[in-house]
Amino acid sequence: MSAIWRKRPGGKATPFETVLAAATERAALLAEAEHATDPHRIADIHERLNAIDAHGAPARAARILAGLGFTEEAQHESLDTFSGGWRMRAALAALLFSEPDLLLLDEPSNHLDLEAALWLESFLKTYRGSLIVVSHERDLLNNVADHILHVERGKTTLYAGNYDQFERQLRERQVQTEAARANQEARRKKLQAYVDRWRYKAHTARQAQSRLKMLARMEPVAASAEDASLVFDFPSPKELKPPLIVLEDASVGYTPSKPVLSWLNLRIDPDDRIALVGRNGNGKTTLARLLAGQLAAMDGKIAASGKLSVGYFAQHQIEELVPDDTPLQHMERLLTDAKPGAVRAQLGRFGFSGDKAHVAVRQLSGGERARLSLALITRDAPHILILDEPTNHLDVDAREALVQALAAFGGAVVVVSHDRHLLGLIADRLVLVDGGTAKDFDGSLDDYRNQVLGAGSSKGGNGQDSGKRVSRKDERRLAADARERTKTLRKAAVQAEAEMKRLWKKRDEIDALLAEPADGLAASDLMKKRGEVERHLAAAEARWLEASEAADQAVSEV
Known part of the structure; x- marks a missing residue:
């Protein structure tokens, strides 16, 4: 049995009706049962309906839609009222509901928020049929796949295990x-x-x-092969005293009579790494735009440092790049007073050096356009980076490079993303956008995952309340304490790891030069440089090991 969705569903049908219609055998049997007169055939029909659990289908359809973010009310609204992304969710729900023997998914989480992506991962882990998935989500591949088919240079190689x-x-x-x-x-x-x-x-x-x-x-x-698309290097800003931004009872929205978010009380400091979490439609992007200065507060107070510079990345910026212009032309328009060397240096930070700076945007891949957009928004070395789904066009390796660059960045980071791997490595503070406001979530990303999936019961193994179990409130307090104690250590470990990777690459470059014929003096200089790199590498490895062990020890003590 197979099912294929080639386009977004639409029309007057509701998401619930669309999903139910995917059970074609059930629909055909129910239609036949209305007109059948032969008692034997009627008996066969009802026997088959029981076998395929036809009567439980509506409840299963509703559960799948709810898992992908559709409220009970939204499940019964016309598909024409939904955006393209939500209609793709309805198509995905119908495909999952149909339970084909072979399920083929191409980037299934691209249109999902973090909460729906977590539910999808949980669903696929227990899927009974065969599954082939194309995805750049590292956690999804780690938790769902048991084989990886690697495609490179026109050849495929199958590896056993997860990513x-x-x-x-x-x-x-x-x-x-x-x-x-x-x-x-x-x-x-x-x-x-x-x-x-x-x-x-x-x-x-x-x-x-x-x-x-x-x-x-x-x-x-x-x-x-060396992949030039893995180059990310954010310029670190000049130091500013905290706080960078403070919201006091602020509200924000698009119409004065109906704010999207109210009673916002947040503070952002230079060393903050914040993830905005919450279902799509709750106002994460609205809050990001308020912090970026693209929306004004409708009420309350927002205070920011007078010298504050903000870099804001959103998906629409990729679409706004001029197709026939080159990366160099885009950067020159924004850095009008900069010297040519400074313009090229900023492009080089993101892999657009040499001839690559003169390639028209229409010839760039989606990942390269995303890198160009990041290069453009960081041209002034912003004190805070606000990134709204920065990984949508990036493959797994490019996402890893982005994580390393963000870890080494000297300013604050606020990110909206459904990529749990990125959030787990970058974010040490979660802000939950829900119920018309935004508040700090007092727990880890795993705590939030358990909350989304309905886990984390306070009952003991026998189903009864355990008097010895630490309360959920105390668990969150202890988790927050652990994060606070280890934040500096974990940041140091990630920065040391990024430095190690840079030095490994430098050492490989020197080794390549040493392999080429050269006079004795040049070889001697290269050997001296290699020795220096080895010393710096040893120091970085020591810092990484020390910070990692100290962070683990701090967590175990808590």
Whole structure:
């Protein structure tokens, strides 16, 4: 059995009706039962309806829609009243409801918020059929997949295990490939040297010819590819005294008579890493726009440092790039007084160096356009980055590079994202946007996940209340205490890891130069540089180990 949705559903049908209609066998049997007259056929129909749990279908359809974010009221509204993203959710719900033997999903979480993505992951973990999923969500791949099919350079390789296990196997394979390539190159040079020396000597011409044939038959081992799309480097801002932004009983919205959010009391400091969580439609983007200065407070008070610079990223900015202009032209329009070197330096931070700066935007991939947008909004080294779904166009490796860049960023970060892996590594403070306001969520991302999925019962294993169990309020207080104690340590560990990766790359570049023919003086300088890199690398590894162990110890003590 299979089911395919090629376009967004629409029309006057409701999401609930659309999902129920996906059970084609149930619909056909119910229609036949209305007109059947043969008692034996009627009995067969009802027996089959019981077998496929036709009577429980409406409740199952409602549960799937609720999991994907549809309220009970929304489930019965016309699809024409929904945006394209919500209609895609309805299509996904119908597909899941139909329970095909093979379920093929291409980026299923792109139109979902964090809450719906968490529910989808939980659903797919227990799916009874076969599943093939194309996704850039690392946590989804880790928790759902048991095999990874890697597509690279027109070839596919199947790896057993989840994404983390695949990545480990891939690194090992790349190390083996590089070693094989280096060995082959050494052998090639040795054979070529023999041929060059002896091919014109009568007594060795035959041996030289034999080695020449060996060279011709030798298939080159391809070097591991370096991906320029993995370049992110946010310029760190000048220091500002805290707080950066303070909201006091503020309200914000689009019409004066109906604010989207009210009674907002928030403070953002330079070292804050904040994730805005809450279902789509609750006002996360509205709050982000208020903090970015794109919306004014309708009531209450908002105070910000006079020298505050804000970088705001939203999906619509990618669509607003001029298709026929180059990254260099886009940056020159914004940095009118900057020297050409400064303009190119900012582009180079995000991988647009050399000829890449002169490629028209229409020829760039979605990930490259996202990088260009991030380069444009950070041109003035903002004190706070406000990112609304920054990973939608990025693949897994690019998302990892973004995480590293955000960890090394010297300002505050406020992010809206359905990528739990990014939030788990970046955010040390959650702000829940719900019920017409926004408040700090006193718990971890896992606490929030459990709340969304309805977990975290205070009952003991026998189903009775456990008197010895710590109260949920105390659990949240202890979790907040742990986060506060380990925030600086975890930040130091992530920054040290980013420095280690930079130094590994620098060392590889020096090794590549050392492998090329050069005079003794140049080789000596390179060896000195390599020694310096090794010393810095050892120091970074020590800082990473010390910070990681200290953070783990602090958590265990709490």
